[in-house]
Every structure is written in structure tokens, then in C-alpha cells.
Amino acid sequence: MNRARIGLLLLLAALLLLPLGLSDFWLFIAIEVLAFALYAISFNLLMGYGGMLSFGHAAFFGVGAYTGALLAKKAGVTSIWAFVLVMPGAMAVAALIAVVIGFFSVRRSGIYFAMLTFAFQMLLYTVALKAIGLTGGDDGMTGLRPPGLLAAPSNYYYFALAWVLPSVYALYRLVNSPFGLTLRALRNNPLRVQYVGVNVRSHQLITFVVAGAFAGLAGALFAFSSGNVFPGWLNWTASATPIVMAVLGGVQSFLGPALGAAVYVVLEVTISGSTEYWPLFMGLIIMVLVLVMPRGLVGLLERGRR
Amino acid sequence: MIAPGATSADVLAVDSVAKRFGGVQALGGVTLQVRRGEFHAIIGPNGAGKSTFFNTLTGLILPDTGQIVFEGRSLTGLPPHERVRLGMGRTFQITRVFPDLTLLENVQVALLAHDRASLFPWRSASRHRPADARGLLERVGLTVSEHLPASTLAHGDRKRLELAITLAGEPTLLLLDEPTAGMAAQERLESIRMVHRVASDLGLSCLFTEHDMAVVFSVASRISVLVQGKLLITGQPEEVRASEQVQRVYLGEAVIEQGVNG
Secondary structure (H helix, E strand, O other): OOHHHHHHHHHHHHHHHHHHHOOHHHHHHHHHHHHHHHHHHHHHHHHHHOOOOOOOOHHHHHHHHHHHHHHHHOOOOOOHHHHHHHHHHHHHHHHHHHHHHHHHHOOOOOHHHHHHHHHHHHHHHHHHHHOHHHHOHHHOEOOOOOOHHHHOHHHHHHHHHHHHHHHHHHHHHHHHOHHHHHHHHHHHOHHHHHOOOOOHHHHHHHHHHHHHHHHHHHHHHHHHHHOOEOHHHHOHHHHHHHHHHHHHHOOOOOOHHHHHHHHHHHHHHHHHHHOOOHHHHHHHHHHHHHHHOOOHHHHHHHHHHO | OOOOOOOOOEEEEEEEEEEEEOOEEEEEEEEEEEEOOOEEEEEOOOOOOHHHHHHHHHOOOOOOEEEEEEOOEEOOOOOHHHHHHHOEEEEOOOOOOOOOOEHHHHHHHHHHHHOOOOOOOOOOHHHOOHHHHHHHHHHOOOOOOOOOEHHHOOHHHHHHHHHHHHHHOOOOEEEEEOOOOOOOHHHHHHHHHHHHHHHHHHOOEEEEEOOOHHHHHHHOOEEEEEEOOEEEEEEOHHHHHHOHHHHHHHHOHHHHHHHHHO
């Protein structure tokens, strides 16, 4: 067994045993890490593997969160079994929205692609803000709780883990599959990929939809641990979060963005617990990152091992 | 479907293709056939419309009028990737490979596309026909480690790799845009002879644009001369070399002499 495999098994064991050693407060943080790890990996499928820098990935996280909240509040999901279906429901709605946004956005590349995703996200943000009857407008939707036994933090942690682990594994298979190899080739040279006989636009659209669906799942999972959903989750500033997480961890490794998400969330909690200047620290962290370690924390770890 | 002046022995039949960009007539009705198995060169001074012509064949530019028939099938309205699937493989003047991918992966991307497997989401891509990918690398004479990223290759080897990528699609027609661009003079002849050998081994037809007359006359079985968007002449190398019209407009005696001796 090689070192990477041992490391993964240790990580898995740690994830399974985590609730035994954590207070409820840190359990909620752990759930947040799981959700944002999936979110950041889904984003990196677009940016790191596909070379598609989206400024609107928060749209799908937010749509997933609102879908979860609406299903719970308006459709009256009270049993655990119905609640289990909320997650694929959130994925499906996020995927559907991604089909529409992606259909138009993949027609352009680079900054124009980014601008289109940004514009669509602002559209959705306005809907969340103004459709007060449905979304509660500026006040958001509050008092979200998973039903029954799942309301206990450790149980909800395992529930989230049961969604995140298979999702991350599926994404891992995807990036190493023929689809993923073609996607990496496409990041290098879209024209050449077209001239080996690949329909580039549909390849990009599928990538966009898959990334959107998993971001939606992450959003729904997080909604029920935070207990609230706010329109700010759909605001364009929210789309910076997965970008920073991915860059912080390292976009060139599959699990880099997950590591970035963990560090980001824990830093945010500890720093904003002792000072109100969290954005200042975040700014400093990003500067150091880009200037000193462009390959992120994973790059730093790899350099340390050599 | 057979265009006027074409026969079923033609792989590609181009009929009166015209293209205008604003006030410039880039192509003024080009009619040309590529016969099965031939090595057909398109030459012409800079700005003659060679690139535009190439891009209309491969679907990057839509012609205003005229039609292109490949293996008896009209290409009108077909996007580039579908033309490739029919058997039109191309390389680019500025070499295009996938620098972050290994040599083997570069070819596997093309094999996957050829096998309509590019969308498979689960099984490992590295297991897709590695032996065939290796065989293609050998065929074009790439002997460096297959696990190196393509970014480490020298220019000439990149050209070889791009040819391997193109061959992976099992084309019947090779379209090569300036296949020796950016190479040193002696490297050019070596390179085009390799392409010629591979194409004849596989029984492929080939249409290529080229600046270097020595290269053109060393391998071309027929030559078309494009001047200001119009075909001046299509013929055997001796015909083209002897044509006063060609000499006057384009070549000049010295260049032709060089071609004969080179």
C-alpha cells in the first residue's frame, strides 16, 4: 500500500470518528467544512480542470440552499425519508438552472464567459431578494432544521458525510475518466479538441451542469446546518469564496480545494471570533498565496516533502 | 453527390467556393479536387487566401457560396468536429497539442474521440488503448518517454505529436496547414518526407499548404497555385514549374531552380 492510500484511509477514519471528539460548536464547523469542500471541488472541476473561470458559481450553491429550504418549509418535509429526497431535489433544480445558464455562457470563453455567469447570478440574486412571498426577501428563510433524529449535530454530520464522500468519489472518478481527460485537453487547447472530433460546447455544458448540481447539493447540506438561507448567498461577492478556497488549497490537485475549504472555514471562525477585521486577514492571506505559493497549500506540502 | 468536374476517384471536391471579408474578396470561386492517395500542395504568395481556403474546408469559416463534397458527402452546414468524424484530419500552422498532458494522453484524447468515448464518466482514461497510442507515437518517430508532458517537447517533436493526434482519428484525408512552419531548412525536408511516408503507408490522401518550394517539389504529386483568391493552375509539378504564368506571377526562376535541385 502506498503512502497516498494510507493517507486517504487515515483521513477517512478521522472523518468517521470526528463527532466523538468535537463539541457541538465545532461539529457545525465540521459540517460547514464538508459542504464547502464539495462546493470548492465542484468549482475546481470548472476552473482547474476545464479552464472555465466562473464568477457565478454561488448561484448554484444558493439555488440548492433555497430549494432545500423551500422543500422543507413549503412542501412540509417532516419525515427523514422525505428529507433524504430533498438533497437530490436540490441537485436537480441546481442542474436545471445550470443547463439554462450554461447554454448561454459556454458560447463565450475567458472573461466573457465569466461575465455571463456573473450576470445570470445577479438575476437570481434579485429573484431571491424580491420574491418575498416565496423567499422571505431580505430576511431570508430561517429556522431550518433537519427532521427527527437528524437534528442532533452528530447525526446530521454523518448525514452530510454520507452525501459528500460519494459525491467527491464520483467527481474523482470523473476527472480521471475519458470525460475528465478530454476536459483537461480542452483547457489546454479547445480548437485542437474540436479537431479530434469532440463537440466542445456540449462537453463544456455538461461540465457546467455537473459542477452546478454538486454545488447545489453543497448548498442544501449547508442550509440545514446553518439553519438559515439568505439572498446574500447568491450575491456576486459570494462567488469569490469557492475561488479563494480552490486557489488557497491548490487548483492543480483534486483534493486541494477541499483542503482550502477546511483552512478557510476554520480561519474565518477563529479570526472573526477575535476580531471584526476578517476581510483584512483574508486579503492578506490571498496576497501571500498568490505571491509566495501560487500552487496553494498542496504545492507547499509537496515542496516540503521533497 | 458529385460536383461538376469531379469524379468518384476524388476524396474531396471543392466547387466554386467564394468568401468575402468586408470589401476584400478572400476567395473568388475556387474549384479543386483531391484525388485518392495523392499528395496535393497548395502554394501561393502571402495573402493569396491559402489559410482562408483551408479554414473553409475544415469548417472554421463558412463560405459565402460554393460547396465542398467529402467522400461523396456535402459538408455544407457541418461543424468542424463532425467533419473530423467523417475522416478529415487536420494539423495547424501554429502547432496545437495539449502541453499539460503526457504524450500518451495527448494521443488517447484523440482515440477516445474517435471511439465516441469522450463522455464516459467513470472508468479510467489511462486504460483506453494505450498500446495503440504507443504505436502511433512510434509511427511518427517519437521515441522520448511517453509519460513526459508535451510541454517538454522541442518544436519538431511537437509537430510529430500533432500528427500522431491527427492520425488517431483514422482520417482518410490529411489537411496540413504549413506542416514545416518554424523549422530549420534541413529539418523541413526530413519532416515532410516522414509525413509523406506515413501517409503512403496508411494510404491517405493529403492536401497541404507550404511556403518552402524545396519541400513542395520533394513530395507533391500535384500542385495548385492560388493567387489573390483564385486558382491559377493545378497540375503535375513539372507543369507548374514550366508554366510561364506561374513564374511571372509568383515563383521566379531562381526559386524553381532551387526546387529542382533541392
